[in-house]
Amino acid sequence: MAARFQPLLTVLRRCLLPGGLAVLIGACAATGPTPPFAAIAGDGPYVFHAAGNQLDALWVCGGKVVRSRLPARDGAVVKPRCGYPHAVAIPARIDAGEMPLPAGARIIAVSDIHGRYALLAQLLRAHRVIDGGDRWNAGRDHLVVAGDVFDRGEDVTEILWLLFQLQQQARAAGGAVHFLLGNHETMALYGSTHYVHPALIDNARLLGRSYDALYAADSVLGQWLRTRPVLLRLGDTLFLHGGIAPQDTGLVDAMATTNAAYQHSLGTPRKQIEADPALAPLYDHKTSPIWYRGYFDGQLDTPAVQALAARLGVARIVVGHTTIGEVASFHGGRVIAIDGGLKRGKTGQLLFIEGDRLSRGLLDGRREALPALQEVPRDQD
Structure with missing residues (x-):
């Protein structure tokens, strides 16, 4: 009973x-999401550095903790138990560098996945970015994930491992995977569990940690997350999660410094961030690069956005964060919105940039031109 x-x-x-x-x-x-008490059959692995150059891998499978310890001297391979369905190759050293875009390579972009592993995999397979075994299949192309893997859905760790693996596989093929930090990454890691799937909170408790501590600096994924940028420029396109406010163009001018500030502060408690005058602007819920919505909420008109792009020296700014429900163009093509509503668990879209030609990829594998929109639905979370 x-x-x-x-x-x-x-x-x-x-x-x-x-x-x-x-x-x-x-x-x-x-x-969090509904239903809040949905069961999760498997979750993990969560992999932590241990004494003696060892790795501890933990899963929650059917409500029970499963553990494995393995040496990490020259890298390691963690075999699947539950959760992420593939073996995880963990290199001896995590390469933090972002690869430049080679001539002729495509850019493929997506954002706001929010724990929807199966839907993301379906979308990437439909466009042959990955193969049927979830391995990189796009050669020298570059995949950009513009933030918000965390929260809402249940498969956050599984998506992180997918991107972690694809990054290594793409690099070996001459391509690249860029995962940018969004506001939900920073929220989850500074202890805000407002949007975390409740079953993941329970799993963390079973593993003897708080949810944010599952991605602490002693974990493989936590170490990797602390190498991820917020700002990325590929060719003539600027990528970020929220947007750049006109008064903050200096953050783009000093992109390496800005990215380093986010990386070094990731996981810092929220109250400490808010009390630090150097960090608070990077996390501000109105104007910071991971939160700004000024391209869509009337703060900036099209001439102002065009002037901003010119000041930044880019052809376009690609952002997620504001849920449009489709990949679309705004402000005469100077802003491309790519939050296609994956978080809702029903469909999603990819952005393709091939030189000067932009298109979007649908869940059934079809490609079509980007619509030019003027207004967005009021779905601002």
């Missing part, structure tokens, strides 16, 4: 305030 009510008890536990009173209206509604 007790087992039947365990999901409900989990929800109630997550809505208890320190004083012991359950606030079911508002607090429960903000705990």
Whole structure:
């Protein structure tokens, strides 16, 4: 009998305030995706550096913790148990550098995946970016993921491992995978669990850590996340999650310094960030590069956006964050929005940049021209 009510008890536990009173209206509604008590059959691996040049790999499989320890001296291969369905190759050293775009290579971009591994894989397979075994299949092309792998859906770690593996495979083929940090990466790692799938919180508890500590600097994924940039320029295109406000163009001029500031501060507690005058502007919920929405909410008109692109010396700015529901062009092609609504779990789209030709890839493998839009739906989370 007790087992039947365990999901409900989990929800109630997550809505208890320190004083012991359950606030079911508002607090429960903000705990994350629905249904909040959906079961997760498998989760992981979470891989941590251990003493003696060892790696500890942990999974939660069917509600039980599974552990494996393996040497890491010359790299390691973690075989699948549950969760991510493929073996994970962990190199002896994580290469933090971003590869330049070779002549003639395509750029493929997507954003705001939010834990939807199966949908992302379906989209990438449909356009032969990856093969049927989820391996890199795009040669010298570059794939850009413009932030927000974290939160909402349940397969966050699985997507991170997919991108981690694809980055190595693409580099070996002469291509590249660029994963940029979004606001949900920074939120999750500074301890904000507002949008985290509740079952992942429970899994972290089973593993003896807080959710953010699963991606701490002693973990392989946490170490990798702390090498990821926020700003990326490929050719004449600037990529980032939210956008650059006109008063913050200096962050792009000093791109290496800006990226280093994010990387070094990732995982710093929110209160500490907000109290630091050097870091607070990088995380500001209105104007920072991971949060800005000024291209879509009326702050900037088309002449202002065109002037901004000219000031930055780019042909276009590609952003996610503001959910359009499709990949589309704004402001005369100076802004390309790529949050195609993957988070909703039903469909998604890719952006293709091939020289001066831009198109979008649909879930069924078709390609079509980008629509030029003027307004966006009010879906701002």
